[in-house]
Amino acid sequence: MNASFDSPGIISAAAPSRPTCPRSRPKQVRADAGSIVPLPGADRFGIEGEVTRTFEPVAQAFIDNFEREGEVGAALCVICGGVTVVDVWGGIADPQAGTPWRRETRAPLFSTGKGAIAAACVMAVSRGLFAYDDPLSHSWPAFGCLGKERITFRQILDHSAGLALFGQHMDAATLDDPEATARIIEQMEPVWAPGERWGYHLATFGTVLSQAFRQADPTGRSVESFFAEEIAAPLSLDITFGLAEGDDCAAPALPGMRQMTDLMMRGRFGLQAQMLNPLSLLHRTLREVGLRLEDRSWLRHALPSGNAVGSARAVARLYAALQSGIGLGLDPVMTAGLAGPVCEPPLGCRDEVMGVANRWGLGFVRPSIDFPFSPSRQAFGMPGLGGSFGFADPQRRLAYAYVPNRLGILPFDDRRDARIRQALDGVLAEYEPAKGS
Numbered sequence: 492m493n494a495s496f497d498s499p500g501i502i503s504a505a506a507p508s509r510p511t512c513p514r515s516r517p518k519q520v521r522a523d524a525g526s527i528v529p530l531p532g533a534d535r536f537g538i539e540g541e542v543t544r545t546f547e548p549v550a551q552a553f554i555d556n557f558e559r560e561g562e563v564g565a566a567l568c569v570i571c572g573g574v575t576v577v578d579v580w581g582g583i584a585d586p587q588a589g590t591p592w593r594r595e596t597r598a599p600l601f602s603t604g605k606g607a608i609a610a611a612c613v614m615a616v617s618r619g620l621f622a623y624d625d626p627l628s629h630s631w632p633a634f635g636c637l638g639k640e641r642i643t644f645r646q647i648l649d650h651s652a653g654l655a656l657f658g659q660h661m662d663a664a665t666l667d668d669p670e671a672t673a674r675i676i677e678q679m680e681p682v683w684a685p686g687e688r689w690g691y692h693l694a695t696f697g698t699v700l701s702q703a704f705r706q707a708d709p710t711g712r713s714v715e716s717f718f719a720e721e722i723a724a725p726l727s728l729d730i731t732f733g734l735a736e737g738d739d740c741a742a743p744a745l746p747g748m749r750q751m752t753d754l755m756m757r758g759r760f761g762l763q764a765q766m767l768n769p770l771s772l773l774h775r776t777l778r779e780v781g782l783r784l785e786d787r788s789w790l791r792h793a794l795p796s797g798n799a800v801g802s803a804r805a806v807a808r809l810y811a812a813l814q815s816g817i818g819l820g821l822d823p824v825m826t827a828g829l830a831g832p833v834c835e836p837p838l839g840c841r842d843e844v845m846g847v848a849n850r851w852g853l854g855f856v857r858p859s860i861d862f863p864f865s866p867s868r869q870a871f872g873m874p875g876l877g878g879s880f881g882f883a884d885p886q887r888r889l890a891y892a893y894v895p896n897r898l899g900i901l902p903f904d905d906r907r908d909a910r911i912r913q914a915l916d917g918v919l920a921e922y923e924p925a926k927g928s
Contacts, residue, residue: 532558533581537591540579545918549577552914553893556907557582563744564592565895567911568807571919572888573815578804584741584896597729597800598741598894599790601875602902604799606806607730608697609854609873610813611704611718612648617825618721621707623648623853631706633673637680646685647699648854650692651836653681655772655844657695657779663792666698669713672793673702682772683843688836689851690772690843694780697732697795715795726818728809730801734790740800741896742787743877759861761846762901772844797876806892810872810883814890830869830885833857845902855882862903864912878905887919 530538530550536557542550549569556562564582568575584592616623621630623645628635634642639654646652658679665671676699683690692699697714704714712720715732723730734740765773782789790798812818816826833852840859842849850857855871858864864872865884872882872891878899881892891912899905 530554536562536581538579538581539594540577540581541575542579543574543576545921546571546576546915548914548918549911550579552911553577553579554581556910560907560910561897562895562907563897564596564598564741565893565897565907566592566596566598566803567894568803568892569915570807570811570890573811575807580803582896586742586744588742592741592896595729595802596741597802598879598896599743599787599875599877600730600799600801600806600879600894601797601877602693603806603873603875603879603881603892603894604730604732604801605696605796606855606873606881607718607722607732607799607801607809608700608714608795609648610722610809611714612644612700612854613813613821613825613829614721614819615704615707615717616644617821620704620709627703627706631703633677634703634706637678638685639679639681642681642685644700644703645853647692647696647703649836649851650689650696650842650844650849651686651851652692652699653683653685653687653690654679654695654699655682655690655692655776657698659779661694661780663782663789666793669702669705669793672698673705676702686836688838688843689840689849691845691849692796693773693776693844694794694796695776697797698793701793701795713795715793722809722812722819726808726812728801728805730799730805730809732795732800733793733798734787734800736791738800740787740790744897746898746900759847761841761861763846765844765846771846773846776844801894803879803881803892803894806879806881806894807890809890810881810892811890814883814885814888826885829853829855829871829883856903864904866916874903874905874908876902878907880905880908889915889919891915 532554538554553567564584566580569577580592582592584590584596621644624643626641626643642652701713704717705711765771833850840848847861848859850859858868858870867884867886869886870882870884874880879894883890893908
């Protein structure tokens with residue numbers, strides 16, 4: 492049945508219905524009309540929203556993060572079988588001002604926004620602007636030099652192009668100058684032979700694709716503008732790249748002790764080595780940009796790899812649309828391709844920048860031994876440095892998004908997100924295959 496929070500911490504019954512995941516059905520869903528079920532801690536932390544009764548444990552895990560993990564403010568949205576089964580938010584959006592997290596609150600998404608860039612590429616390919624295996628130099632001749640002649644859109648999206656470094660410091664003024672940025676990209680040299688290995692293009696990903704879009708799009712739109720017009724507007728998503736004058740969002744809060752210990756307690760050894768070594772590729776790419784992530788002012792500058800702002804609801808709805816194609820007019824072949832098999836590069840799945848076993852496909856991270864975020868290998872998504880994460884799981888027809896404002900240390904598998912996903916997997920494990928599926 493559907494349920495809503497009449498007041499924080501209280502769920503009251505609404506019109507009876509059952510959330511239905513594809514190929515599955517609830518084994519047992521008991522929710523008597525008119526019943527009232529408290530969620531411990533919701534009132535204390537100002538949690539509001541809606542949750543179907545079957546998915547109450549997921550909402551409870553979200554609430555427990557405030558008690559156990561030092562959550563400041565956050566939002567969570569889960570869509571299953573086309574039905575929004577969890578949509579909750581709460582806590583403090585701006586610790587200094589004491590502003591509560593409201594339904595319409597948006598927050599920095601950091602690299603979770605790369606999923607929106609990948610979605611824009613799906614749309615561009617479906618519209619014929621370019622093909623995944625087209626070299627960027629076809630539409631951008633000046634790019635085709637210094638070992639970049641045959642680099643394709645697929646290689647940029649799969650983080651195998653070798654363009655993990657700009658090769659120089661990128662200050663705000665440079666980032667905001669498209670012509671200057673284009674010239675810098677044209678002079679970039681691959682750190683490894685394109686296509687031979689994976690290596691997370693942490694800062695360069697969005698900037699390179701934004702310039703490539705300008706060259707390929709007949710009207711010269713950047714990837715940010717293309718996403719706004721072709722995806723965000725039709726779907727009414729409140730995801731933007733950067734903050735316009737007069738706009739605001741949740742204020743990032745510095746990591747707490749729990750987050751500070753995550754690197755040593757939860758971080759994979761290879762990632763620890765990259766983060767602790769000042770000469771590593773990871774450190775070098777971070778130093779090239781050098782923005783203070785706890786300061787919202789940097790969001791007004793053009794760094795699409797990390798400056799997306801939005802709500803958990805919008806991120807979940809984006810992934811739901813990428814699965815179904817509804818609202819985007821995507822061909823089923825395009826949507827199926829997002830969940831298709833991943834082709835590992837010749838040197839294997841170790842990510843040269845992150846030091847872990849990653850699996851990349853068309854701009855999205857896929858479940859791997861070091862980040863098994865879903866039991867289904869069809870799942871695809873994108874995490875962010877602050878702890879946010881959005882993904883789709885076509886096999887379970889699931890779309891998920893978690894967006895906090897307390898910064899995490901780990902670039903993926905933040906413990907707060909992991910606790911919620913564990914609760915979600917537990918709920919979905921109660922489903923059994925429907926007859927005839």
